[in-house]
Amino acid sequence: MKELEDRIRRDGTVKPGNVLKVDAFLNHQCDVALFDRMGAEWAELFAGRQVDKILTIEASGIGIACCAARHFGNAPVVFAKKTRSINLDGEQYVTRIYSFTKQREFPVIVAKRFLSAGEHVLLIDDFLANGKAMHGLIEICDKAGAVIEGIGIAVEKGFQCGGKELREAGYDVESLAIVNSMDASAGTIEFA
């Protein structure tokens, strides 16, 4: 998606350690008009797929998924939780993932009544790097018996293994911008 690539070039910053910061428009401050156009793009890329529900993970996936849902017939958005709460009761699907950016392990929790066997699910997240978060969501879908129709990613780090592994495993992964390489000292970003 050219608009997203241009925006990353303009407002993203590359930090040492392969960190790409897009917090000006994607995951701290949110450009909702851009999110809406990203949703429209995914709707084209996943045209013909049955999407009963969109599953994402807190926190950065939520805004993107909620704006995208309009383009999938206002499909309900379920966001997996990363912290336990007294509001989380009843039976739950739970797994654990390691977060590179938070540098610690998190639980990933979805209440069983919001994900059912045979439901057709689109997974959405802001970033795909090593794929840990996405594998957590897939594991939860598998436990529920839900059908994964596709995986929509805003920014994929193409030089890390996550996207490659998911595509080899047969998932339809549509990343709106794939970063092939980036250089913190020069501040340059190359897209696929």
Place this chain on the structure above:
Amino acid sequence: MKELEDRIRRDGTVKPGNVLKVDAFLNHQCDVALFDRMGAEWAELFAGRQVDKILTIEASGIGIACCAARHFGNAPVVFAKKTRSINLDGEQYVTRIYSFTKQREFPVIVAKRFLSAGEHVLLIDDFLANGKAMHGLIEICDKAGAVIEGIGIAVEKGFQCGGKELREAGYDVESLAIVNSMDASAGTIEFA
């Protein structure tokens, strides 16, 4: 907002300890069509107010704020973070709040470059009970010198002190549903 009250009566559940669960449509599974109509309602209630930016707090506020932003000229949404991350660098506004539902203290963090002196801000959150989260956001706006134009809340627990205190302090608080009382044994909810 009658639609929200009806929905809470239909799909909300009352638990002992004054816990109102609305996770079927508001803060775990998200009804984005409802969120859109909530945004339209706030746009009417805050008509004439200048809204340069919407500020909310992760995680449950994000989807609601992003859907509402369409009705405020696609104003950027900034969500305060509750966990530190290697993606959070630069100067930050930080305060701490106690979460009743998570039963522990959290930091509330907003990068300084996403909140500026003189910016007119609408605060949005899913719940208002004792007002701890909202006071955290207000403190951050005060530190930044931002102008709080109003506070949009989905569900206010009118029998707790948060809304009363904020209104007495002069804030324009618009809650779309105000619960006056609820009874866990009977499963009943009374609205203002």
